[in-house]
Amino acid sequence: MREKLASVLFGGSCFLCRGGARALLCAQCDADLPRLGHALCPRCALESPDGAVCGRCLTHSPAYDATCAALSYAFPADALVHALKFRGELALAPLLAGFLAPKVRAARIDHMVPVPLSAERLRSRGYNQAVEIARHLRKEALELALCERTRDAPPQIELPYDERQRNVRGAFRCTRSLDGARIAVVDDVMTTGATLDEIARTLKAAGAVHVENWVVARTFR
Ligand SMILES: [Zn+2]
Numbered sequence: 333m334r335e336k337l338a339s340v341l342f343g344g345s346c347f348l349c350r351g352g353a354r355a356l357l358c359a360q361c362d363a364d365l366p367r368l369g370h371a372l373c374p375r376c377a378l379e380s381p382d383g384a385v386c387g388r389c390l391t392h393s394p395a396y397d398a399t400c401a402a403l404s405y406a407f408p409a410d411a412l413v414h415a416l417k418f419r420g421e422l423a424l425a426p427l428l429a430g431f432l433a434p435k436v437r438a439a440r441i442d443h444m445v446p447v448p449l450s451a452e453r454l455r456s457r458g459y460n461q462a463v464e465i466a467r468h469l470r471k472e473a474l475e476l477a478l479c480e481r482t483r484d485a486p487p488q489i490e491l492p493y494d495e496r497q498r499n500v501r502g503a504f505r506c507t508r509s510l511d512g513a514r515i516a517v518v519d520d521v522m523t524t525g526a527t528l529d530e531i532a533r534t535l536k537a538a539g540a541v542h543v544e545n546w547v548v549a550r551t552f553r
Pocket residue numbers: 346347348349350351357358359360361362
C-alpha cells in the first residue's frame with residue numbers, strides 16, 4: 333500500500349536519481365544513504381571509538397542525556413533533509429522518520445517534543461519539519477504546545493560554536509511543569525547541538541529528569 337502510494341506521488345521514479353523505483357527511493361539510493369552504526373557517543377552521537385561517552389561530553393556535559401541519530405548529514409541524506417525543510421516535500425517526512433523509528437521504538441519516554449519554530453518562522457514556512465517527522469515516530473507521546481520558541485535567533489549556521497550557544501540562550505520556554513518526566517526532543521538535523529542543549533536545559537528547569545534527542549541526521553566535522 334505504501335509503495336503504491338509512493339508510486340502515485342512520484343510517478344514510479346526515485347526522488348533522488350529519478351531512475352525507476354517502487355518506493356520513494358530506488359534500491360541503489362537507499363543503499364547509498366550514510367546510515368550510522370554503533371561506534372558513537374551515546375550522549376552526543378559523534379564518533380567515539382568503543383561507543384563510550386566522548387571526551388567533550390565528559391568535560392562539558394550537555395544538558396541532554398542521550399542522542400539517537402539515524403544518518404550522517406552527508407550526501408544523499410542531506411538532500412532529503414533539505415528538500416523536506418526548504419522545499420515543502422512533506423512526503424519525505426515518513427521516509428526520514430522511518431530511518432529513526434526502529435532505533436527509538438524501545439525508548440522509555442513520557443512526552444515527545446519537536447524542536448519548535450517561532451510563530452513568525454512557522455507562518456512563513458507553513459509547517460515545522462520537526463513536527464512532520466515526529467508525527468511518524470511516537471504519535472501518542474507527541475506534545476506540540478509543551479515547549480515554545482520565544483524569539484527567533486539569527487540562523488545558527490552563520491555562527492561559530494560558542495556564539496551559537498549564546499545565540500539560543502533563553503530562546504525557549506516550557507508551558508507547564510514537567511515533574512519527573514522523561515522527554516524525547518525531535519529534530520531533522522543536529523549540528524553543534526547548541527539548540528538541543530538549550531531546549532534540554534529548559535525542559536530540565538521545568539522538572540524533566542531525562543531528555544534525549546532523536547535526530548534524523550547528525551553533522552560530523
Ligand atoms: Zn535513486
